[in-house]
Amino acid sequence: MEQAINPVDGVGVAFRVIGDGTPLMLVHGTALSSAIWRAFGYVKALRHEYQLILPDMRGHGRSDGPYEPASYAMDLVVGDVLAILDRLGHERAHYLGYSFGGRVGLSVAAAAPDRLRTLTVGGGSSRPQAGSFDRLFFPGCVDVLDRDGMTAFLDTWNAHRSTPLDPATRAAFDANDPRALVAYMRRAEQEPGVPDSVLASITLPTLLFVGSEDRMRLGDTRRMAALIPGAELAVLDGDHATTVMASGDVLSVVGPFLEAH
Template sequence: MLNVTNPVDGTRIAYQVIGDGPPLLMVHGTALSHVIWRGFGYVKALQDHYRLILVDVRGHGRSEKPHHPDSYAMDLVVGDLLAVLETESPSEPAHALGYSFGARAVLSLAVGHPERVRSVSAGGGSSRPMAGAFDALFFPGCIDALETQGIDGFLAGWAARRGSPVDSQTALAFRSNDPIALAAYMRRSDVEPGIDDAALSAMQIPTLLFVGSRDKQRIADSRHAAALIPNSSLTVVEGTDHATAAAASGPVLAALIPFLDDVSRSGTS
């Protein structure tokens, strides 16, 4: 693993680089880590054509895990991604792929620093305010459960809400986290204001949005963003919810690979 330090608050961010070609920044979702991209088959499918920059979001994986909610402000997360890109792709804008929280992060990066982003691929994300989002997405009281019952208690509550166990790859990634840091991250996300609609309407970066057909919390948000971003398209991954859409790498990659190839060939940035 490689590391960079956010110059604003000194938080250490871990990441890995795999493959060769145009840079593709990849940002995972809540309670996961960079290894999820390998587990779900994205690395194998993309590494021969793109230089994959796989980031562990602060508070996750091998990155530093602060315990204060203010450490997870979106502007600091975007600063983490910029620090990685300034190290790994200082003179070339990168494609940016994110799922769930990662989708929000790459959209925020694109809005705030469009010169650093060649394309955006955002799955299961939301640009809207996040108050109550984790209770809706996982189960009511999930943040308190993390603090009092740890990761296993959280996973049990989520499985009960879904009516089925969380897939093994996702559960394994969740268990690698510090529950107190994860709770702090969620509490800060709850008060984030979101991305202004006008900023999305002004985006000129090619954008692919994807979402599970059964992702009740995010399908409306994805359609909302697709309607606002001028150069965008939306792929609905049939039969999947928020927990399983990213794992359905076949249909996601069927949309993602042609999108990335088209942008790379066109030279659009």
Template sequence: MNHATNPADGTRIRFTTAGSEDRPCVLLVHGSALSSAVWRGFGYVKTLSRDFHLVMPDLRGHGRSDTPHGEDAYAMDAIVGDLLAVLDAVKVHRAHYVGYSFGARAGLALAVTAPERLSSLSLLGGSARPQRGAMDAMFFPDSADVLEREGMDGFVRAWEKQRRSPVDQATRSAFLENDARALAAYFRRSDREPGIDDETLESLALPVLAVAGSEDHLRVEDTRALSRTVSGARLAILRGVDHAETVAAALPAVETFLAARARRS
């Protein structure tokens, strides 16, 4: 496990790597309440490390990275700073980016802030829209309050009551390793994120793959809108898949997209 330090506030970001360093780099960024472990759990490392150098950070407040408890520590510009620090730490100027949910939103912000650092952008269950109410809609009402009051165990129990199926073991394990107070602060700050306007999205000039499950009622329409706004973006709708299932189900589409980008580079 390696680490990078965000120079703006000293937050330490842990990350792992896989695959040969002489291959094109792919930055894989997980979603809310998860960690970089999901990329192994759902087969991305096994599938992609043959052809790519994979760099997999734990976002601040998640996994083994630092877990500040102040809400403003989770502003999107801080997250972007973390990702740039990771790329600097591995001495990679340009990387392909794959982000799920929160990681997809962070990827869009990174693409707007530092487009020269990205070769392509794969967005799984992502959104460029304002996020007010999104966490409660994704999980359950008053989710931040439950995190603070009942911890991660209570959060997972409450979430399962809202789902159509039990939480898979890889996701459950990642959730339970989190700091509940840090996650609550992130949830509350995320609720204030303004999103990215269409004019800014239209200015993006890199290959984009936008993926969502047909049953991801929170994000599928946002993903469709994103694919229409970003010039040349490719859209993949995964039939019968909800938001939590998207990260696993998207792997074939991501593999095909990255392989095509690598051949052209």
């Protein structure tokens, strides 16, 4: 993997580049890594049409993982995305982010819209995130991860799920440093979100998709679609975890959107 250095705090962000063509950055969700895009079939489907840029976000995968929550402030995370584009010499790229990756994309679109060709947000939210991990995983999940480690976190989450945790997701979670992930989660829950006025000012071609059973994000996604001028909305089968795994369904709407822009 290659590495880009954030010039503000010196954190190194690992990323992989696959394929040729117009650059498309794919940004994973919480506690995952760039490996999910291969595991779920996105790389195979897209590599012949796009240059895929696959980062491990700070605190995840092979990127640096500081242990201070302040190191995960959203302006620093946005800086990581821009540092990768600078490292590759790209003025602009298409952007697709899921869950946390979607929130990052909204923040990049707000801070540096000239660096994006399009914005695709899956299972995202612009709202403040206090308590979001308890709703996404299980009550008290950050404390369990902090006190008992990743195995206890995954076992407890699995017990709360309606379907068993898939091997690719478990492997991605296991690859993280729990202390870094706790720091990221503590900071993420303090983030104020993206104001409605900022969403209303986004002029990039924007696609929003969400699972029909994603009770956490369905309403938020519909609300963002109403606020972002000209945004397209796709509601797909699935919940927050399974929607991104169904790459065929996702790409059936993302593919035509990218081709149109």
